[in-house]
């Protein structure tokens with residue numbers, strides 16, 4: 001079949017949003033027993049944005065989604081699907097996607113959340129792509145949005161310095177041709193629940209809980225899982241490591257980014273890195289990094305992109321996209 005006969009999900013626009021307040025490592029070290037040197041050396045993080053009381057997962061998501069719609073040249077009535085990835089919804093229910101839908105004025109279309117923590121955007125992307133390719137949607141908003149600052153234990157210096165808040169969004173549209181999502185692979189392994197989790201929940205403690213992590217073990221699994229899923233998705237989509245123009249990884253830690261790129265033999269210049277200024281924003285991190293590199297003109301039309309992420313569950317996945 002010629003490429004012109006294949007229906008694909010094409011990225012038509014990107015957008016992102018960050019809370020107003022940016023916190024440096026030096027500022028953080030006034031309230032947490034840490035230092036700028038420790039954080040930079042172990043993680044590459046210099047800054048993170050932290051939501052104020054009036055900033056929520058839905059408000060950040062709405063701003064990012066509106067920018068993505070504007071970039072795509074679409075209006076609210078064009079959107080027929082909203083998939084929002086988050087582990088920090090405004091409320092346990094309804095889905096934050098429906099709050100965003102109402103704010104954008106896309107009322108009536110399909111809207112729901114997916115929960116796959118830091119891999120959430122890859123999961124959301126895959127669901128939206130499947131619905132587009134089966135004809136269930138034509139123009140989808142895929143959003144990753146988080147306010148992780150609200151589930152951090154600010155007494156636990158081993159975790160609270162690592163995360164930040166933010167949102168990223170894309171518009172995916174159905175188009176025939178050779179552009180768009182060429183392949184996606186997702187995985188989960190619930191055996192690793194206790195390495196990265198939140199110690200509360202609506203159906204257990206009746207509280208939201210705080211993030212808990214065994215950082216060293218997560219690090220080890222991340223590098224192995226990410227390198228392996230990247231190889232899988234490249235093989236599935238018939239692409240080679242050399243053909244990748246940009247790797248857009250989940251921004252957890254600069255050392256994980258460097259180690260994964262090295263394991264794959266990818267030059268560091270092809271890896272989009274925003275962890276230094278955003279820290280780990282969970283489901284928001286991949287679309288935030290993507291939007292950053294689209295807007296600073298590094299990413300150009302026809303470039304081959306690979307998105308990847310790994311997070312609590314464990315969950316992990318990767319997607320190959322002709323932009």
Ligand SMILES: CC(C)(COP(=O)(O)OP(=O)(O)OC[C@H]1O[C@@H](n2cnc3c(N)ncnc32)[C@H](O)[C@@H]1OP(=O)(O)O)[C@@H](O)C(=O)NCCC(=O)NCCS
Nearest residue numbers: 034035038042118157158161215216218219252253310311
């Ligand atoms: C979290 C992480 C940066 C910690 O680095 P590490 O080299 O594994 O460090 P450890 O946890 O073993 O701690 C080493 C020492 O630093 C100390 N330390 C931990 N956090 C600190 C901080 N913020 N400031 C200063 N010291 C700190 C520890 O107390 C420990 O001290 P000790 O040796 O006296 O006991 C690293 O494990 C990591 O990046 N893991 C992956 C996490 C991740 O990306 N998770 C999200 C995936 S979605």
